[in-house]
Amino acid sequence: MTELFQSIESASPDQPVAAGCRLFLLRGMIYAGLGRADDARSDYEIAIAEAKEFGERPSLWRLHAAMARLFEAQGNTSEAEAQRALGRQVVSDLAADVPEAELRAAFVREAERRLSGAPISVTPGS
Numbered sequence: 225m226t227e228l229f230q231s232i233e234s235a236s237p238d239q240p241v242a243a244g245c246r247l248f249l250l251r252g253m254i255y256a257g258l259g260r261a262d263d264a265r266s267d268y269e270i271a272i273a274e275a276k277e278f279g280e281r282p283s284l285w286r287l288h289a290a291m292a293r294l295f296e297a298q299g300n301t302s303e304a305e306a307q308r309a310l311g312r313q314v315v316s317d318l319a320a321d322v323p324e325a326e327l328r329a330a331f332v333r334e335a336e337r338r339l340s341g342a343p344i345s346v347t348p349g350s
Contacts, residue, residue: 241274241280245280252266271287275287288307288339293341319331
């Protein structure tokens with residue numbers, strides 16, 4: 225959670241959409257941790273819509289990962305997998321823009337680890 229707070233604090237004033245998406249991700253994760261699944265889902269859905277509208281892809285794949293975890297916790301594995309697939313597509317699109325093969329592979333590996341259940345970070349580049 226500390227990393228989430230730090231990433232929000234470090235968002236520059238010219239990145240209000242990124243900061244907003246990170247705040248909704250953070251609040252959704254808090255709600256999920258408190259067992260308030262409906263509130264978590266609402267926050268994730270709002271942030272996903274904003275991220276899509278404004279092209280905030282670094283937040284978008286993390287939001288899909290968080291939504292997948294929420295569905296998984298509710299026993300809805302088909303929806304969880306659908307969210308993971310959406311997240312993987314965003315990761316693939318982001319990775320295509322990374323010219324260095326080693327860096328690209330490291331990013332994809334870490335994103336896949338997080339999409340598969342490892343802790344989610346909202347910090348760009350991680």
